[in-house]
Amino acid sequence: MKKQNQKAWFFVLPVLLLVAFNALIPMMTVVNYSVQETFGNNLFFWEGLGWFEKLLRSERFHAALGRQFMFTGMILAIEVPLGVIIALSMPRSGFWVPVCLVLMALPMLIPWNVVGAMWNIFTLPDIGLLGYLMNHVLGIDYNMTQDPFAAWATIIVMDVWHWTSLVVLLSYAGLVSIPEAYYQAARIDGASNWSVFRHIQLPKMKQVLTIAILLRFMDSFNIYTEPFVLTGGGPGNATTLLSIDLVKIALGQFDLGPAAAMSLIYFVITLFVSWLFYTLMTKDDE
Amino acid sequence: MALELKNITKRVGAVTHIKETSLRLEPGHFNVLLGETGAGKTSLIKLMAGLDSVSDGQIFMDGLDVTRLSPQKRNIALVHQFFVNYPHWTVYDNIASPLRVAGMAKSEIQGRVEQAADILQLRPMLNRRPHELSGGQQQRTALARAIAKDSKAIFLDEPLANLDYKLREELRDQLPELFAGRGSVVVYATSEPEEALLLGGWTALMHDGRVTQFGPTARIFRNPVDLLSARVFSNPPINAAEIEKRGNVAYLDDQINWQLTGPAAELADGRYTVAVRPDYVTPTRPDENVVALSGQVQVTEISGSSSSAQFILNGNNWVSLAHGVHPYTIGEDHVFYLDPSKCFYFAPDGQRVA
Structure with missing residues (x-):
């Protein structure tokens, strides 16, 4: 038998340790919690798959999951086309390019909790700029702490404001990488603007768009800070998204078992949908 | 059309x-x-x-x-x-x-x-x-x-x-x-x-x-x-240098000169630019009607079928291109032969005169 050099393990060790500390150990702790009932003083009782069963049958979980999918679906449906349209209308060269890029990047540079707080104040009916404008100038009854529709509209507009830039910047990067020669060929063929978009720009942007959609899916599906600061999940449970509900269970009620089970299900859904998106979007690239 | x-x-x-x-x-x-x-x-x-x-x-x-x-x-x-x-x-x-x-x-x-x-x-x-x-x-x-x-x-x-x-x-x-x-x-x-x-x-x-x-x-x-x-329209670049025409003779410098024939001989005396393709500046002597140039070889390139050499003469870069493989030593003086019948002559404004 050929003698193998075992030294190689030594070189892999640092990475292994790093992954263990930031992924494997926390993850296994969650798995550990999810199959036990926890009391104070480190008392644990075996629960098996009980928490999972209860959770998957719980109406509260179904409702939060439904709200989460609705939120993410709306976010993607608005931000992706809007981002592409803005990227298409941005200048490709000249003085305005850096101006546009900086303006676009600004919202993304603001910390998430600040975004929530900003919009909270912005929408206050009496002193907030938007709230005052809506209620006292335009005469529209707008109070997101009382009206679920207003609350939803506000968190969606806030997310669109905060994150459309990401889609814009990625699409723009894809667009500027298309050689001028393609546009010339299209002009010689006499192709319409729509054909240029459909047959040159879109195929050339596909890879960066895949990344943009994946990132926006994962981020919006796991969103917590901004809606928590803005609405706290209210009014009632109207904007209680999955992560907000999860924190309520884990830290509000200190039910570590159900919270751990919920985290795992949450994680698996995110992973599965991401995989689905990626597979569908890269299907015919071979 | x-x-x-x-x-x-x-x-x-x-x-x-x-x-x-x-x-x-x-x-x-x-x-x-x-x-x-x-x-x-x-x-x-x-x-x-x-x-x-x-x-x-x-x-x-x-x-x-x-x-x-x-x-x-x-x-x-x-x-x-x-x-x-x-x-x-x-x-x-x-x-x-x-x-x-x-x-x-x-x-x-x-x-x-x-x-x-x-x-x-x-x-x-x-x-x-x-x-x-x-x-x-x-x-x-x-x-x-x-x-x-x-x-x-x-x-x-x-x-x-x-x-x-x-x-x-x-x-x-x-x-x-x-x-x-x-x-x-x-x-x-x-x-x-x-x-x-x-x-x-x-x-x-x-x-x-x-x-x-x-x-x-x-x-x-x-x-x-x-x-x-x-x-x-020349690759390697065409050789160009200034000459002085006096009578029927073109003087590249005090030593190097050649007899002008045909339309070039009819030109008024004065300064002109001579240009000759690298193919007509060769390391071997083709026949009697040639002018010997001597210069220090700077760069050589040998491809399968031809050799080129760059040499310096009176501060000017000259290029020679010849069939076959010729052994040059970089830094040494070599003699090259220019064929005056293949030269183009240009007036100071760049127009071809002969």
Whole structure:
């Protein structure tokens, strides 16, 4: 038998340790919690798959999951086309390019909790700029702490404001990488603007768009800070998204078992949908 | 169909890309635009294709003023240095795309696409996508699209520059044949003098946004009208040095001189520039009528069939190019023989005088 050099393990060790500390150990702790009932003083009782069963049958979980999918679906449906349209209308060269890029990047540079707080104040009916404008100038009854529709509209507009830039910047990067020669060929063929978009720009942007959609899916599906600061999940449970509900269970009620089970299900859904998106979007690239 | 440029100028801001250029390109001719990078070949092609608008002057096709017409209305085809094909369409769809936009009947499209594919040996690839093809096949697809379209003018902007040399040679041999007898004006831009000679046809020499000379390729190679044209159409660079003519003798310096014959002997006494192609400065003595030059060899290059050497004489760089392998020692003095019968003489303003 050929003698193998075992030294190689030594070189892999640092990475292994790093992954263990930031992924494997926390993850296994969650798995550990999810199959036990926890009391104070480190008392644990075996629960098996009980928490999972209860959770998957719980109406509260179904409702939060439904709200989460609705939120993410709306976010993607608005931000992706809007981002592409803005990227298409941005200048490709000249003085305005850096101006546009900086303006676009600004919202993304603001910390998430600040975004929530900003919009909270912005929408206050009496002193907030938007709230005052809506209620006292335009005469529209707008109070997101009382009206679920207003609350939803506000968190969606806030997310669109905060994150459309990401889609814009990625699409723009894809667009500027298309050689001028393609546009010339299209002009010689006499192709319409729509054909240029459909047959040159879109195929050339596909890879960066895949990344943009994946990132926006994962981020919006796991969103917590901004809606928590803005609405706290209210009014009632109207904007209680999955992560907000999860924190309520884990830290509000200190039910570590159900919270751990919920985290795992949450994680698996995110992973599965991401995989689905990626597979569908890269299907015919071979 | 003739393509005629009348005094066209293109300015972008303060920079002039094309300066008052006039040119008449005949149908059925293979026209080469030869010039260094930045000489204005691509700018000129873009103006002729209608991708850019001229600042001054007019462009005629078949006697019709097309100066303000869009590229589509001019009915032209353009093949780029990059391989430009629609990425998610098959080779068939790519070749068919301009015909479809033009609203041609399905059966006719099929006939034309298959004919073009046969000429360029793309039949087995018709159902593949561009990314499944090699560089040569991708460029052949672009060429097939230009052929299928049957345009009035076809512009090829360094179409072989991104191919490896085997493919270049193969396609270069085929190109003039491909377009022969189609009755369209073909314009081929290249930065390599050799390529222009190999392609034959007619050549327009370009330098700094101007056409310096235009004519049948071999003729303008033999008869440059000015020093600039001689320089553009020479690789390795043509040797040029100042001489003084006194009586019937040209003096390169105190020691080196030669007898002038023919029209050169008729010139008034004075200072001229002599230019001679590197092929006529050789390390072996060809016959009696030669002038010996001696200089320190700086750089040598030996390819399979020829050797070139760069040497310095009176502070001037000279290049010698000779058949076979010649052993040079860098840093040592070697003797080279100049053939005075192959020299061109230019007046101080650059115009050819003999």
